[in-house]
Amino acid sequence: MNAEIATPTSTPTPTVTFAQRLSPTPRGARLARRLAAHQLAAWGHPYDSDANHTAQQLVAELAANAVTHGRVPGRDFELRLTLLPEGTLRIEVSDARGDRQLRFVTEAESGGEGGRGLILVQLLALTWGVSERGVGKTVWAELRLKERYS
Numbered sequence: 001m002n003a004e005i006a007t008p009t010s011t012p013t014p015t016v017t018f019a020q021r022l023s024p025t026p027r028g029a030r031l032a033r034r035l036a037a038h039q040l041a042a043w044g045h046p047y048d049s050d051a052n053h054t055a056q057q058l059v060a061e062l063a064a065n066a067v068t069h070g071r072v073p074g075r076d077f078e079l080r081l082t083l084l085p086e087g088t089l090r091i092e093v094s095d096a097r098g099d100r101q102l103r104f105v106t107e108a109e110s111g112g113e114g115g116r117g118l119i120l121v122q123l124l125a126l127t128w129g130v131s132e133r134g135v136g137k138t139v140w141a142e143l144r145l146k147e148r149y150s
Contacts, residue, residue: 029063061117062093070095
């Protein structure tokens with residue numbers, strides 16, 4: 001594991017970031033959710049807070065998509081959490097596959113058990129989107145962190 005925690009001092013709006021590369025497996029997706037819960041607790045948002053629960057759900061959906069649809073053999077996916085100064089959490093999940101388009105499930109398709117992850121992301125996140133990268137894509141979501149405990 002190669003965790004990266006940094007606090008840049010040269011930027012005008014300082015942020016705190018946690019990043020971790022994970023194996024593109026169901027175990028890696030579960031670990032992403034647990035790491036996010038732990039990191040938010042360390043940043044002052046306890047495990048049982050609404051903010052932590054919502055962040056866990058967003059990470060779970062984005063990581064599951066990366067493992068299910070963005071997997072490239074031999075390539076990890078990355079979870080990045082950025083705590084922005086205005087009280088917003090930016091969640092980014094990057095995978096190595098850039099050739100798949102994200103789409104919502106229609107009502108006719110929703111008879112199965114899967115396929116509603118991005119609808120949940122849209123409902124839970126303040127905003128979300130997809131960014132291209134050199135190899136693959138990054139799906140990101142932002143969440144407003146309302147409460148903070150010391």
